[in-house]
Amino acid sequence: MKRLLIFSLVLLMLFGASFASAAEKLVFWAYEPDEYIQRDIMANIIKDFEKTFSDVKVEIIYLPKGDFETKLITAMAVGEGPDIFYLDQPLVSKFAADGVILNLSSYMRAKDFEKNMFLSGPLNTCEYNGAYYGLPISQTAVALIYNKDLVSTPPKTWDEFLKIAKAVYKEDNIAAFGVPSGDGWGAWIFPAFVHAAGGEMVDQTGKKAVFNSQAGVDALELWVELLKYSPRKILDSANSFETGHVAMIINGPWMLDHWKNNWPDLNFGITLIPKKTRYATNIGGEDIAIASYCKYPEEAWNFIKFVTNKDHAADLAMVMGSFPTRADTAKDPRFTSDPGRKMFMEQMKYSFARPRARYWLKINDEIISKALREAMAGEKSAKEALDEAAQRANILLQEGSK
Amino acid sequence: MIKATTREKIAGYLFILPLLVYVGVFLIAPAVMSLFFSMTQWNMRTQPIWIGIENYKELVFNHVKYPYFGHSFWITIKYVLMAVPMGIGSGFCLALLINSVKREKTESFFKVAFYLPVITSSVAVAAIWKWIYDSRYGLLNIFLTKLGFEGQNWLGDARTALFALAVLAMWGCGVTMIIYLAGLKGISPQFYEAAKIDGASALASFWYITLPLLRPVTFFLIVTNVIASFQVFEIIYVLYGAGGGSYGGPNNSTLTYIMYLYNHAFRYGEMGLACAMSFILFILILILTILQFKILPQSYD
Numbered sequence: 223m224k225r226l227l228i229f230s231l232v233l234l235m236l237f238g239a240s241f242a243s244a245a246e247k248l249v250f251w252a253y254e255p256d257e258y259i260q261r262d263i264m265a266n267i268i269k270d271f272e273k274t275f276s277d278v279k280v281e282i283i284y285l286p287k288g289d290f291e292t293k294l295i296t297a298m299a300v301g302e303g304p305d306i307f308y309l310d311q312p313l314v315s316k317f318a319a320d321g322v323i324l325n326l327s328s329y330m331r332a333k334d335f336e337k338n339m340f341l342s343g344p345l346n347t348c349e350y351n352g353a354y355y356g357l358p359i360s361q362t363a364v365a366l367i368y369n370k371d372l373v374s375t376p377p378k379t380w381d382e383f384l385k386i387a388k389a390v391y392k393e394d395n396i397a398a399f400g401v402p403s404g405d406g407w408g409a410w411i412f413p414a415f416v417h418a419a420g421g422e423m424v425d426q427t428g429k430k431a432v433f434n435s436q437a438g439v440d441a442l443e444l445w446v447e448l449l450k451y452s453p454r455k456i457l458d459s460a461n462s463f464e465t466g467h468v469a470m471i472i473n474g475p476w477m478l479d480h481w482k483n484n485w486p487d488l489n490f491g492i493t494l495i496p497k498k499t500r501y502a503t504n505i506g507g508e509d510i511a512i513a514s515y516c517k518y519p520e521e522a523w524n525f526i527k528f529v530t531n532k533d534h535a536a537d538l539a540m541v542m543g544s545f546p547t548r549a550d551t552a553k554d555p556r557f558t559s560d561p562g563r564k565m566f567m568e569q570m571k572y573s574f575a576r577p578r579a580r581y582w583l584k585i586n587d588e589i590i591s592k593a594l595r596e597a598m599a600g601e602k603s604a605k606e607a608l609d610e611a612a613q614r615a616n617i618l619l620q621e622g623s624k
Numbered sequence: 625m626i627k628a629t630t631r632e633k634i635a636g637y638l639f640i641l642p643l644l645v646y647v648g649v650f651l652i653a654p655a656v657m658s659l660f661f662s663m664t665q666w667n668m669r670t671q672p673i674w675i676g677i678e679n680y681k682e683l684v685f686n687h688v689k690y691p692y693f694g695h696s697f698w699i700t701i702k703y704v705l706m707a708v709p710m711g712i713g714s715g716f717c718l719a720l721l722i723n724s725v726k727r728e729k730t731e732s733f734f735k736v737a738f739y740l741p742v743i744t745s746s747v748a749v750a751a752i753w754k755w756i757y758d759s760r761y762g763l764l765n766i767f768l769t770k771l772g773f774e775g776q777n778w779l780g781d782a783r784t785a786l787f788a789l790a791v792l793a794m795w796g797c798g799v800t801m802i803i804y805l806a807g808l809k810g811i812s813p814q815f816y817e818a819a820k821i822d823g824a825s826a827l828a829s830f831w832y833i834t835l836p837l838l839r840p841v842t843f844f845l846i847v848t849n850v851i852a853s854f855q856v857f858e859i860i861y862v863l864y865g866a867g868g869g870s871y872g873g874p875n876n877s878t879l880t881y882i883m884y885l886y887n888h889a890f891r892y893g894e895m896g897l898a899c900a901m902s903f904i905l906f907i908l909i910l911i912l913t914i915l916q917f918k919i920l921p922q923s924y925d
Contacts, residue, residue: 458780459760
């Protein structure tokens, strides 16, 4: 018995030793791609890297996007986290503040690093207290998607939007617009409409909510009005847009491949989100960062530099179903020749970043969503609901900035 | 002689050692740790900061920062009140039906058939029920319209969503069924024979023999089902959570306690507070269970 124990212990140690002596290995966590072809592209990027840097091995681990953050912080809390990982834009400043990701400023000052090539919007999401903690790898935006069989000319302004909504609506059969629900997702979409009416979510200091301005009220009243021609019963049904029961929705470029592969007959068009005073959309996207406990920071930097260089940035954006963040890849034919992707690129020119407040997610989920819900359920007027929400948001904004 | 008993004792402990280790490592240790973390401010990325009972105070009194704490409690209690009776009732009925089957093969077929949902992945279960409940094409709505009722937006309407979830949970009553079945098989046929001789009707023997003799089983099932229902999470997370982006269902009508706890732990980066929430729930379930032990009849006498 004892001998067996010792034997297995020795065996275990041998195994451990053999792992440690292998080539320098970087563990890289990425979102699980939607399509198989995206996996192949990623595999090729890594193969290219390992060919160029032959003494480094990269082990990629895919995780579902919805669970990514949960798994990441749990793994990091117990010291089992990855060396390199995707990071949702608003998380970078939080992770940087906690000191768990590497400050990359010194690497980025190197002469051969083409910092100017990165678009400033996405690059700024990597900044915290004047230093850089990541590189942008993708950006994305939502736009208005319409069913061409139901809507021949898409709306450009809110007036046209309402007019088309009234015309296309058929009771029990066709909903005009996928009005977002009063939940986390709806609260995320809402700012696009506030900006489109010329408003902002928070003021310059970031400590005061201003989404209860006239622009905010107009945006919410538009939703309330649109909801009259968009019964939830139709909207909540599975694949209601794909089966032609919803005329217009707000969605992102990640749906393009899905529709192409699964709904080849769907005749859809993409256009800018209608404006009241200006075009607007929400920006979103991912950065790539290195953990501060990474044993091979030099190699990890080489890796993230490699995947964001001129030759690979566009590939990586393809893997993520979104758009590259480098000026010199913007003309890549994969993004410009496809009319759908081209339209999203156009929409991205009018993007507004979400506020960077500490409690913003909570304000989004629990405060703004509630206002949307109350107004859409007719319990309160848009003005009342938003005023109350702004008041509560202010308390959290002030507490978060302490 | 003494030596032999000591050896037996050691053997006994050795037999339960794996389970002891399991309980210690995966249940007791995390519980003690979460009590510690509940007194800290912790986002899982940095070192926890000791803040005493601040988390508990904030949860109960700060309605701006934690507006849905009480709400999520209420939702959970409503859910328990619906899910537990429905789950136990349906499990009991199924057990009675299966117990009345005479052919052994038929019996095991139904046992397996009704137990199957328990071992099905909840993601698959959610996908199936999404279709059943669909507001336009759903099986349930088509059935209702055939009967002349109006179809409902089951999962999308705040008035029906929680009830729909409780019904969905009923689908997994296979465990209850198996335990009841074991209880039914344990009742000696002599009781029924004696009652028959005395001229008792089938209903009377059900009322005066079956039900009282199943009391310990029912008690056990109520206690365990209440605990499980208080902790309902998985199916709601799959239906409304990460993928759905709504984190609480329509009008937050399915924002159960554990869902709210999860949001704080992993979405808002307040793990310390989430631990405090879990401790509050622990204390509450403990009190509730003690009450059940005091109030509910546990045996037949």
